Amino acid sequence: MRELTLKYGCNPNQKPARIFMQGDRELPVKVLSGTPGYINFLDALNGWQLVRELKEATGLPAATSFKHVSPAGAACGRPLSDILKKIYWVEDAGELSPLACAYARARGADRMSSFGDFIALSDVCDADTARLIKREVSDGVIAPGYTEEALAILREKKKGKYNVIEIDPSYRPAETEVKQVFGVSFEQGRNEIPITGDLLNNIVTEAKDIPESAKTDLLIALITLKYTQSNSVCYALDGQAIGIGAGQQSRVHCTRLAGRKADNWYLRQAPEVLGLPFRPEVSRAERDNAIDVYIGDESEDLLRDGSWERVFTLKPAPFTPEAKRAWLDGLKGVSLASDAFFPFGDNIERARKSGVSYIAEPGGSIRDDQVIETCNRYGIAMAFTGLRLFHH
The missing domain is CATH 3.40.140.20 (AICAR transformylase, duplication domain)
Structure with a gap:
C-alpha cells in the first residue's frame, strides 16, 4: 500500500x-x-x-x-x-x-x-x-x-x-527529506548523525567527572531533544526524561519550563503528596490535576472554601514554599541537555535549582566563558558536543 x-x-x-x-x-x-x-x-x-x-x-x-x-x-x-x-x-x-x-x-x-x-x-x-x-x-x-x-x-x-x-x-527513509510550506518545497539532508558517548568527551569545565549513569541520561536527553520542537532543553535522571521544555523562543524560558516540570516530578515523591487522602472514586487524571494544583502556586485555591472536598476525604495541610524548597534540595545528579548553545549563565543558575550536576550543549556562544564560569561556580560538569539539534 x-x-x-x-x-x-x-x-x-x-x-x-x-x-x-x-x-x-x-x-x-x-x-x-x-x-x-x-x-x-x-x-x-x-x-x-x-x-x-x-x-x-x-x-x-x-x-x-x-x-x-x-x-x-x-x-x-x-x-x-x-x-x-x-x-x-x-x-x-x-x-x-x-x-x-x-x-x-x-x-x-x-x-x-x-x-x-x-x-x-x-x-x-x-x-x-x-x-x-x-x-x-x-x-x-x-x-x-x-x-x-x-x-x-x-x-x-x-x-x-x-x-x-x-x-x-x-x-x-531516503537520505534527503522534503516538505512543503505555503506551496514552497523545502529539501534537506536527514539529521542522521548518531548520538553516542563520543559527543561527551569535550568536557570544558573544572569538574571533569561524568559517571556512566549520567552519560546515559545525557544521551537520553540529547536523543529526546532531536525530536522535540525547538528551542528545547531536557532534564533527565535514572534513565528517563523528567522535564522537557519545547518550542520556546527564549532559551531561559525553555530552561525554566523544563525545570519546573522536573521539580514537579520530584515534588510528587514528597511525603506530603504521597499521603494525599484522595477519594476512591477520583480518577487518575483528576488526581494528577489536583496534585499539580497542590504543589503549584494555586494551592490556596484548592484548599480554601471547601473546594478540596471534591477530591479529598480530609483537608490536606498546605505544602508551603519552604517545605517544597527543602524537599527540592534533595534532587541531585540531574543531567541537562540543550539543543543549541546556552547564550547566558542564567540558564545554569536556573538549572542548578533543579539538581543539575551534568550538562551537554553544543557550545559556540560568544559568552561560552560566562556559561563555563557559572558551571564552575556550582561544580557542574559540562561537555560541549559541537552538535546542534534543532527540530522543526
Whole structure:
C-alpha cells in the first residue's frame, strides 16, 4: 500500500488529507485498529524514530509519550521503585515487563502533558504494556509489532476505535527529506548523525567527572531533544526524561519550563503528596490535576472554601514554599541537555535549582566563558558536543 487516507489534516476543515509514498515504495506502516489522523502520524513517526535511537543508545526497550509533535516523556525500561510505581499510578499492576516500565516512566514524567498522548514503543508491544495503555487517555500507539494478547487488549480500547499502528522496523527513509510550506518545497539532508558517548568527551569545565549513569541520561536527553520542537532543553535522571521544555523562543524560558516540570516530578515523591487522602472514586487524571494544583502556586485555591472536598476525604495541610524548597534540595545528579548553545549563565543558575550536576550543549556562544564560569561556580560538569539539534 502506497497511500492511506486520513480523516482530516491538522484541523477538521483541512480536507482531503492523506499520507503517501513517492515512486514505487510501499508505506512502512499498517493500521491495525482505528482511523489515525494527520497529527497522529506526525507524533507516531517522530516518536518511533526517538525510541528506535534510545534502544540503540541504551540497549534497553524504550518508550515515548508524544503530544503535538513533541515528547512529553521518554524513557528506557529500567525497573520502577515503589515510589515511582505510586506516583505513576501502577502500584496495582504487579511485576511489569521492561517495555511496560519504559512506558510507565515516559507517561509518568509529565502526566498532565501526556493526557491524550500518542505512544511509541521500540519493541513488540506485550500484554503488560497494553494493559497500562488501555487504562490511560491516549490517542494511539506505534510499535514494530504486537503480541496476540496485546493486540486483543488494545482493540478493546475506545470500543475498537483506538489507533494501533505497526511499523516495519527495517524501514529506512531516503537520505534527503522534503516538505512543503505555503506551496514552497523545502529539501534537506536527514539529521542522521548518531548520538553516542563520543559527543561527551569535550568536557570544558573544572569538574571533569561524568559517571556512566549520567552519560546515559545525557544521551537520553540529547536523543529526546532531536525530536522535540525547538528551542528545547531536557532534564533527565535514572534513565528517563523528567522535564522537557519545547518550542520556546527564549532559551531561559525553555530552561525554566523544563525545570519546573522536573521539580514537579520530584515534588510528587514528597511525603506530603504521597499521603494525599484522595477519594476512591477520583480518577487518575483528576488526581494528577489536583496534585499539580497542590504543589503549584494555586494551592490556596484548592484548599480554601471547601473546594478540596471534591477530591479529598480530609483537608490536606498546605505544602508551603519552604517545605517544597527543602524537599527540592534533595534532587541531585540531574543531567541537562540543550539543543543549541546556552547564550547566558542564567540558564545554569536556573538549572542548578533543579539538581543539575551534568550538562551537554553544543557550545559556540560568544559568552561560552560566562556559561563555563557559572558551571564552575556550582561544580557542574559540562561537555560541549559541537552538535546542534534543532527540530522543526
